[in-house]
Amino acid sequence: MKKVILVADDSPTIRKFVSFALTMRGFEVVAASDGMEAIEYLPSKKFDLIITDLNMPNLDGFELIKSVRENEEYSEIPIIILSSLAGSDDIEKGMSYGANSYLVKPFDPKRIQYEVAKYLN
Amino acid sequence: MSNSISNMNQVFDKLKDLKTIFKLGEKVIPIIQNLIQFMGEIVPLLETINKSISDSTQKIPQATNQINDVTSATELATTEILDLVDETSNQLMEVDKVIGEIKERDKQANEKFDELVNKLNGDETLVKLINEYKELKDNGSNIDSISETMQKINDNSYKITLSLQVQDITSQQLSAVNHLIESVNDKLTTMVQEIDHSDIKQDFEHISASIPQGVSFDANAKYDPGHDRQDKVDEIVSENQEKATQEDIDKLFS
Numbered sequence: 001m002k003k004v005i006l007v008a009d010d011s012p013t014i015r016k017f018v019s020f021a022l023t024m025r026g027f028e029v030v031a032a033s034d035g036m037e038a039i040e041y042l043p044s045k046k047f048d049l050i051i052t053d054l055n056m057p058n059l060d061g062f063e064l065i066k067s068v069r070e071n072e073e074y075s076e077i078p079i080i081i082l083s084s085l086a087g088s089d090d091i092e093k094g095m096s097y098g099a100n101s102y103l104v105k106p107f108d109p110k111r112i113q114y115e116v117a118k119y120l121n
Numbered sequence: 122m123s124n125s126i127s128n129m130n131q132v133f134d135k136l137k138d139l140k141t142i143f144k145l146g147e148k149v150i151p152i153i154q155n156l157i158q159f160m161g162e163i164v165p166l167l168e169t170i171n172k173s174i175s176d177s178t179q180k181i182p183q184a185t186n187q188i189n190d191v192t193s194a195t196e197l198a199t200t201e202i203l204d205l206v207d208e209t210s211n212q213l214m215e216v217d218k219v220i221g222e223i224k225e226r227d228k229q230a231n232e233k234f235d236e237l238v239n240k241l242n243g244d245e246t247l248v249k250l251i252n253e254y255k256e257l258k259d260n261g262s263n264i265d266s267i268s269e270t271m272q273k274i275n276d277n278s279y280k281i282t283l284s285l286q287v288q289d290i291t292s293q294q295l296s297a298v299n300h301l302i303e304s305v306n307d308k309l310t311t312m313v314q315e316i317d318h319s320d321i322k323q324d325f326e327h328i329s330a331s332i333p334q335g336v337s338f339d340a341n342a343k344y345d346p347g348h349d350r351q352d353k354v355d356e357i358v359s360e361n362q363e364k365a366t367q368e369d370i371d372k373l374f375s
Contacts, residue, residue, distance in 0.1 A: 011292065013196055084289075092357065102357075105286060
């Protein structure tokens with residue numbers, strides 16, 4: 001059975017890039033255009049991993065991570081941040097909110113495959 | 122009598138004050154006249170500036186729309202290119218599967234050849250003929266070369282994927298420019314509204330409403346396809362994780 005990954009990013013091209021990189025490795029990808037949409041999608045499937053951007057309208061990545069970690073049902077899902085923010089403050093904040101990995105844009109498809117495999121394989 | 126003297130003194134005091142005021146007036150009047158003259162000259166100039174700002178500001182939505190159009194166009198083009206890369210990758214995977222099957226069949230064919238050679242009981246002519254036929258049929262090196270080329274195409278697809286992410290970075294930078302234009306527009310609107318509350322105000326209300334809101338972006342987004350930025354991030358993440366471990370240890374011993 002395919003592992004399902006939820007990708008939250010307001011950039012359609014990044015959603016496409018991530019989907020491209022992961023579907024070719026046999027993962028199923030569900031894409032959300034912001035944090036709010038990601039939260040709405042959570043009950044619809046059993047997600048094995050979440051990849052989230054930080055800068056997003058409506059609900060940003062930090063708040064999404066916080067919501068996921070505060071919800072018992074989803075709190076164990078591994079979360080990878082994928083952001084163009086590369087400042088130490090953002091990284092430390094993201095990790096302290098409960099993210100498991102932090103990748104910076106533009107990302108190497110092989111690196112994202114490696115990070116996902118680290119938690120799912 | 123003393124009352125009349127007191128009243129007279131008050132009148133004199135007032136007259137003194139009046140005289141002071143007149144003296145001051147003599148000094149101030151030329152300044153006021155200059156100021157009036159200056160205002161007379163500056164007002165038409167202010168009106169021109171006002172009109173100019175109004176005209177320029179009316180072009181702001183056009184500028185932001187053009188920026189949004191550029192973003193949409195590059196987004197569409199990027200998606201199309203990525204679809205093609207995706208299709209190419211899928212086709213490569215299919216070819217790779219076929220090559221795998223060919224290799225397997227070759228392996229089986231070679232086993233059959235060997236069986237055949239063993240059954241020829243040392244008939245040298247036939248063995249030579251069979252070996253020549255086997256060499257002619259052997260595509261091993263060609264297949265390896267095809268596999269290498271396919272691997273290169275696959276690697277290039279990865280590189281294209283990485284390079285195409287420039288679209289996301291530029292779209293964030295363009296959003297930052299739009300945000301800047303929006304801020305300038307707000308300032309201009311406030312300024313012109315303070316100068317003139319009439320028709321220009323209506324123009325500006327219209328303009329402000331047409332600028333897109335609620336866009337999220339990173340103004341410092343950079344396109345850096347190298348590994349330097351990710352290496353720095355990894356360093357910070359690992360430092361953080363080390364710190365956390367140390368804290369945990371401290372907690373255990375406290």
